[in-house]
Amino acid sequence: MIDFINFHLIPGLVLGSIYALGAIGVTLTFGILRFANFAHGEIMTLGAYLTLTMMWLTGWHPLILLPVTMVILSLIVIGMDQAFFKPFRNSPAVTVVIASFGLMLMIRSVTQFSWGAQLQAFVPGIQRPNVFFDALRISPKHILIVISAMVLMLVVHWVLAHTRIGKAMRAMSDSPELARLTGINTELVIKATWILGACMAAAAGVFLAYDSHVSTMMGFQILLPTFAAAIVGGIGRPYGAMAGGLLIGVTEELSSYAWLGDGPLLEPGYKAGVSFAIMIGVLIWRPSGLFRGRVF
Amino acid sequence: MMKTFKQLALASTMLAFVGTAAIADEIKVGSVAGVTGPIAELVVPIVAGRQMAADQINAAGGLLNGDTMTMVLADSQCDPKAGVDAGTKVVNVEQVVAIVGASCSGATNGMVQSVTIPAGVVALSDSATAPSITDLDDNDLVFRVAASDAYQGAAIAQLAWDQGYRTLAMTYANDDYNAGLAGVFEAAFKGLGGTITSNQMHEPNKASYRSELSTLSGNGAEGLAIFAYYGGSGIAIMRNALEAGLFEKFLAADGMFDQSVIDQIGADVLRDNIMITQAASDYDDPSYVAFAGAFEATGHSPQAPYAAHGYDAAFLIALAIEKAGSTDRAAISAALREVAGPPGVVIRPGEWAKAKAAIAAGQDVNYEGAVGNNDFDGNGDVTGLFSVNVVGADGKWTGNLIR
Structure with missing residues (x-):
């Protein structure tokens, strides 16, 4: 039983928090700008590398540097939007998706060019977990990651529910035409969307790097489960993205627990397929996702 | 670049x-x-x-x-x-x-x-x-x-046996090179009389390998043989295993032979705890x-x-x-x-x-070439030489030829 918590539930919650933060950005872009942003994974990667660079310069803890990373990454992402997505504002979605794919390759190349293709770590070496009650092993970094992720999700909730710009974002997600007619400044809402998405992407990238390591492919490698989380939660539904991310992360890790007998229920080698199995199931039986998102 | x-x-x-x-x-x-x-x-x-x-x-x-x-x-x-x-x-x-x-x-x-x-x-x-x-x-x-990795796989198995390992867990990345090597190793180690307590394929490039390692641990394995590329999954697996306290000792092949393994995990943790084989010459x-x-x-x-x-x-x-x-x-x-x-x-x-x-x-x-005698067998293969590499006092890999 204690193995269940140590090696399945806690890693699942950590992974789920990271997926959830990534999925918030994906689902906001999808809901408001109406395209699947393939560059989102590389934006997470960029966030991790920015933090790494500042750690080299200051020697501070990555979570302390996270707000700075969020600001810098937001500025970069707004610049990208102006340069690569604004010209396509009225183009068909497929054009913008291809543009985001191109942007993904460009960011990756710039990252490789600037920081090299070698693996790096925030803190080299390993961090032993704290042991509670002689059996429960929780690494301090996992506690930090899960708590920080929860706080960030609460912030997103507050922005969307209680601020003017958040309400405008929700309105635009529901109906862009109607939102424009009621006098909402759409370009401002788009900027806010990118900023919120970039901040969450920075957090996802930094947490992922804090838990494992920094590599130029790290964001891309979690992009597909992140997309699955956004779809499971319901496209354009930030709360759905949070729920979907946690659901997929936890299920992936729980799938290989020995539920029946001694062996793992599902060989761990196949756990990557779990998120897609959930996604397909949701698309068949509840195409709008858990939180009644958009159906295309 | x-x-x-x-x-x-x-x-x-x-x-x-x-x-x-x-x-x-x-x-x-x-x-x-x-x-x-x-x-x-x-x-x-x-x-x-x-x-x-x-x-x-x-x-x-x-x-x-x-x-x-x-x-x-x-x-x-x-x-x-x-x-x-x-x-x-x-x-x-x-x-x-x-x-x-x-x-x-x-x-x-x-x-x-x-x-x-x-x-x-x-x-x-x-x-x-x-x-x-x-x-x-x-x-x-x-x-x-x-x-051929048929020789390297056997060389690691022999090395493990000679170092006193009798029960090992093993995991390999799902690609041609690592799967082939793992298959040879498993057969060779069992042939020597060793026991493989658990053998798990894993998908490279995942963020966490904790559930895999949970499945692999137990049954008294003395160490973990990892067949993976260091950047794909090798370092992540070692880090997860050490942090969770599941494995302390590791064996690996040349896909893991890179300085970044030591730089990322730490020389002190790995010293005396890891052995990596690599194609080598008699210097x-x-x-x-x-x-x-x-x-x-x-x-x-x-x-x-x-x-x-x-x-x-x-x-x-x-x-x-x-x-x-x-x-x-x-x-x-x-x-x-x-x-x-x-x-x-x-x-x-x-x-x-x-x-x-x-x-x-x-x-x-x-x-008689730089890498050995280069005498081809019936299949056009050579036996080749391998070195075993451990973490040296200076925090770099230190190789010794296996004779």
């Missing part, structure tokens, strides 16, 4: 040289390598090794009647499809008499099956290690100076010393992975052409086995003039 530019510069200079040196008496040998792609950085010294062999030969009398040996570089990108394209280019367009390469197992498999075996051209790879190449139906046209052997001195003068490290193999492969092809006495493709492939093994006058790296004289006098020659 600078390295990529250098490669491109190197490649284009070589290609330009090939283009302009349209003299009548040049003999073209294909040099197929993954110049771009996932092992681009490793390929630079390998191609340099091949080229150094050709340069030495041309400086010491050239092939046959003073003909120039020209290495025609083609990029196989470490990819089977690109390997076929590169093979087609050198065989059909450049009309090479023999091929050194390709670099990766997948590219080599693709190239030889689709191009060189049907065309009757001998291919001698310097770094393809997959066991699947051994059993190709190749009409004796596919050789390699890099030892005291006169053949290796002869190669290393000359290669160092070209600005490369002689211990760069498979650089000495590249040199030996190109030198062997040259000897086979000389022995065949013509540029006939069939005669060259027939001569390759004769010049590589006993009996005959022993030829070491750099001794081209001596080899040329011996062959002219009708004597047999036996090339």
Whole structure:
């Protein structure tokens, strides 16, 4: 039983928090700008590398540097939007998706060019977990990651529910035409969307790097489960993205627990397929996702 | 990135040289390598090794009647499809008499099956290690100076047994190289009387391997054998295992042989707790010393992975052409086995003039190369030498030859 918590539930919650933060950005872009942003994974990667660079310069803890990373990454992402997505504002979605794919390759190349293709770590070496009650092993970094992720999700909730710009974002997600007619400044809402998405992407990238390591492919490698989380939660539904991310992360890790007998229920080698199995199931039986998102 | 530019510069200079040196008496040998792609950085010294062999030969009398040996570089990108394209280019367009390469197992498999075996051209790879190449139906046209992983897998198993391991857990990444190696290791370790408590395939590039490790641990395994590329999943698995306190001792193969493993995990944690095997040379052997001195003068490290193999492969092809006495493709492939093994006058790296004289006098020659004796078995494989690498006092890998 204690193995269940140590090696399945806690890693699942950590992974789920990271997926959830990534999925918030994906689902906001999808809901408001109406395209699947393939560059989102590389934006997470960029966030991790920015933090790494500042750690080299200051020697501070990555979570302390996270707000700075969020600001810098937001500025970069707004610049990208102006340069690569604004010209396509009225183009068909497929054009913008291809543009985001191109942007993904460009960011990756710039990252490789600037920081090299070698693996790096925030803190080299390993961090032993704290042991509670002689059996429960929780690494301090996992506690930090899960708590920080929860706080960030609460912030997103507050922005969307209680601020003017958040309400405008929700309105635009529901109906862009109607939102424009009621006098909402759409370009401002788009900027806010990118900023919120970039901040969450920075957090996802930094947490992922804090838990494992920094590599130029790290964001891309979690992009597909992140997309699955956004779809499971319901496209354009930030709360759905949070729920979907946690659901997929936890299920992936729980799938290989020995539920029946001694062996793992599902060989761990196949756990990557779990998120897609959930996604397909949701698309068949509840195409709008858990939180009644958009159906295309 | 600078390295990529250098490669491109190197490649284009070589290609330009090939283009302009349209003299009548040049003999073209294909040099197929993954110049771009996932092992681009490793390929630079390998191609340099091949080229150094050709340069030495041309400086010491050239092939046959003073003909120039020209290495025609083609990029196989470490990819089977690109390997076929590169093979087609050198065989059909450049009309090479023999091929050194390709670099990766997948590219080599693709190239030889689709191009060189049907065309009757001998291919001698310097770094393809997959066991699947051994059993190709190749009409004796596919050789390699890099030892098959069938030997490396057995070498790790023997090493583990000798170090006192009796029960091990193992995990391997889901790709051709690692799966092949893991299969050999498992059979060899069980054959010695050891017990594999758990064997798990894993998907590379995942963020966490904790649930895999939870499944692998238990049943009293004394250590974990990891077959993975360090950047794909190897480092992540070791980190997760150590942080969760599931495994302390590790065994691995050359896919994990990189300084970043020590840099990321920490030398103190790994010291005395990890052993990695790697293809190696006997660094005291006169053949290796002869190669290393000359290669160092070209600005490369002689211990760069498979650089000495590249040199030996190109030198062997040259000897086979000389022995065949013509540029006939069939005669060259027939001569390759004769010049590589006993009996005959022993030829070491750099001794081209001596080899040329011996062959002219009708004597047999036996090339003893920088990486070992290079005696091919019935499948065109060599046994090769391996080193076991541990973390040294300076925090770098320290290798010792397994004898």
